[in-house]
Amino acid sequence: xxxxxxxxxxxxxxxxxxxxxxxxxxxxxxxxxxxxxxxxxxxxxxxxxxxxxxxxxxxxxxxxxxxxxxxxxxxxxxxxxxxxxxxxxxxxxxxxxxxxxxxxxxxxxxxxxxxxxxxxxxxxxxxxxxxxxxxxxxxxxxxxxxxxxxxxxxxxxxxxxxxxxxxxxxxxxxxxxxxxxxxxxxxxxxxxxxxxxxxxxxxxxxxxxxxxxxxxxxxxxxxxxxxxxxxxxxxxxxxxxxxxxxxxxxxxxxxxxxxxxxxxxxxxxxxxxxxxxxxxxxxxxxxxxxxxxxxxxxxxxxxxxxxxxxx
Amino acid sequence: xxxxxxxxxxxxxxxxxxxxxxxxxxxxxxxxxxxxxxxxxxxxxxxxxxxxxxxxxxxxxxxxxxxxxxxxxxxxxxxxxxxxxxxxxxxxxxxxxxxxxxxxxxxxxxxxxxxxxxxxxxxxxxxxxxxxxxxxxxxxxxxxxxxxxxxxxxxxxxxxxxxxxxxxxxxxxxxxxxxxxxxxxxxxxxxxxxxxxxxxxxxxxxxxxxxxxxxxxxxxxxxxxxxxxxxxxxxxxxx
Numbered sequence: 001x002x003x004x005x006x007x008x009x010x011x012x013x014x015x016x017x018x019x020x021x022x023x024x025x026x027x028x029x030x031x032x033x034x035x036x037x038x039x040x041x042x043x044x045x046x047x048x049x050x051x052x053x054x055x056x057x058x059x060x061x062x063x064x065x066x067x068x069x070x071x072x073x074x075x076x077x078x079x080x081x082x083x084x085x086x087x088x089x090x091x092x093x094x095x096x097x098x099x100x101x102x103x104x105x106x107x108x109x110x111x112x113x114x115x116x117x118x119x120x121x122x123x124x125x126x127x128x129x130x131x132x133x134x135x136x137x138x139x140x141x142x143x144x145x146x147x148x149x150x151x152x153x154x155x156x157x158x159x160x161x162x163x164x165x166x167x168x169x170x171x172x173x174x175x176x177x178x179x180x181x182x183x184x185x186x187x188x189x190x191x192x193x194x195x196x197x198x199x200x201x202x203x204x205x206x207x208x209x210x211x212x213x214x215x216x217x218x219x220x221x222x223x224x225x226x227x228x229x230x231x232x233x234x235x236x237x238x239x240x241x242x243x244x245x246x247x248x249x250x251x252x253x254x255x256x257x258x259x260x261x262x263x264x265x266x267x268x269x270x271x272x273x274x275x276x277x278x279x280x281x282x283x284x285x286x287x288x289x290x291x292x293x294x295x296x297x298x299x300x301x302x303x304x305x306x307x308x309x310x311x
Numbered sequence: 312x313x314x315x316x317x318x319x320x321x322x323x324x325x326x327x328x329x330x331x332x333x334x335x336x337x338x339x340x341x342x343x344x345x346x347x348x349x350x351x352x353x354x355x356x357x358x359x360x361x362x363x364x365x366x367x368x369x370x371x372x373x374x375x376x377x378x379x380x381x382x383x384x385x386x387x388x389x390x391x392x393x394x395x396x397x398x399x400x401x402x403x404x405x406x407x408x409x410x411x412x413x414x415x416x417x418x419x420x421x422x423x424x425x426x427x428x429x430x431x432x433x434x435x436x437x438x439x440x441x442x443x444x445x446x447x448x449x450x451x452x453x454x455x456x457x458x459x460x461x462x463x464x465x466x467x468x469x470x471x472x473x474x475x476x477x478x479x480x481x482x483x484x485x486x487x488x489x490x491x492x493x494x495x496x497x498x499x500x501x502x503x504x505x506x507x508x509x510x511x512x513x514x515x516x517x518x519x520x521x522x523x524x525x526x527x528x529x530x531x532x533x534x535x536x537x538x539x540x541x542x543x544x545x546x547x548x549x550x
Binding site for chain 2: 179182183185186189190192193194195196197198199200201
């Protein structure tokens with residue numbers, strides 16, 4: 001059983017080595033990938049483990065991002081407090097959205113979460129004088145420090161991203177291996193049976209939405225603080241689709257799939273766009289291959305072919 | 312033996328699009344009995360037990376369980392009160408292991424391997440704990456469903472056509488198992504196999520067109536003229 005934990009710690013160690021050893025360009029990419037992977041891990045808890053196909057997670061990411069960003073610029077908060085506000089804002093909004101959207105299931109759930117997120121996105125645009133809309137705003141370097149720890153500095157940025165990612169990864173590993181994790185999977189696999197075993201599907205799924213939203217919010221706040229930019233584009237529909245694609249690519253319902261998917265997609269886009277302006281086409285083709293040959297994603301396929309212990 | 316009432320349903324009614332599926336049914340279950348619910352196809356048996364387990368809500372009537380009004384309780388709360396339901400069409404977690412299926416039914420998560428092993432031993436499935444549930448034979452899947460129902464340690468176990476599709480030798484084992492449950496657990500059994508019903512049931516309720524036609528001991532029900540006309544003497548007589 002503990003080879004799973006060992007594997008996770010090896011992954012964390014490899015990421016740490018990457019931060020120290022890689023050239024700055026790639027180390028910065030790695031920090032970005034880790035923050036986005038936190039977003040994807042939260043999405044994976046809802047979609048991969050609990051079967052909640054949400055198309056509204058951009059709203060929770062943006063909630064965390066704006067809570068932190070506006071907290072600093074308008075509220076004069078210190079960076080540490082702003083970072084804490086991220087998961088709280090994302091989680092609270094996800095609970096509210098979940099309370100409405102979980103009255104539906106399946107395709108209706110997708111549509112309701114999509115609509116709610118669009119409403120959130122339009123709200124950001126409506127308040128452009130405050131949010132700066134599509135253009136966004138930049139957090140000055142001096143505001144992005146916790147005490148003497150300057151988050152805008154390359155090494156610190158990597159270390160903070162690694163810390164957040166590690167916390168998120170180990171938390172999600174503990175969660176899916178706990179009794180609650182088993183109940184999450186039960187909801188995905190057979191909700192009616194689960195109800196008749198005495199579990200309330202609504203409260204289980206709402207709790208998962210809250211946790212998932214908190215991950216998204218934490219990632220949004222970290223993104224604002226580490227990379228200094230806050231903008232409405234992070235609340236747009238594309239940012240709801242991306243975590244779905246990362247999770248599908250890496251393997252839905254696997255703890256390491258979100259990192260793998262986010263990393264691969266990031267570099268796939270990066271490399272493709274250095275050759276052609278039609279990089280979206282390359283990404284699309286890659287996803288098509290995935291759906292045809294490994295519908296459970298990379299780690300999902302490995303788990304099916306012998307690595308049954310992968311959590 | 313003093314007949315303590317475990318469950319009492321009064322005037323239960325449920326219509327689907329104007330067609331009465333259950334039309335004012337009274338039902339009394341005594342603690343510790345095996346009570347069979349019989350009737351022709353479409354008589355409303357599954358609808359009635361769905362009302363009792365909370366899967367659907369009644370349009371009229373009330374349900375008392377151990378003296379408490381549970382009419383408004385959702386299904387999962389009734390399970391917590393001790394009402395377990397096993398589905399007519401096998402409903403397990405096909406992609407999970409047998410172990411995980413049973414673990415989900417256990418309330419107490421301490422020492423899971425031991426508790427799951429004990430639950431599986433009751434139905435003789437202990438050797439299959441590591442198998443994927445969906446890959447089991449049909450008979451084993453039915454038994455797994457029963458194991459999950461029992462793992463809930465219910466006060467009332469509702470079995471919806473449990474022997475459907477089982478081989479004859481499995482039916483004998485099933486009858487012995489159900490007999491071993493009483494009197495700790497009360498059993499409400501929907502069953503088409505008259506041999507099983509007459510063998511197991513302490514009392515029988517006959518439904519026809521959503522109404523209760525008769526209720527009593529197997530001998531009383533057999534002697535009832537209405538029942539003979541509507542059911543036992545009809546085309547689908549199996550006894």
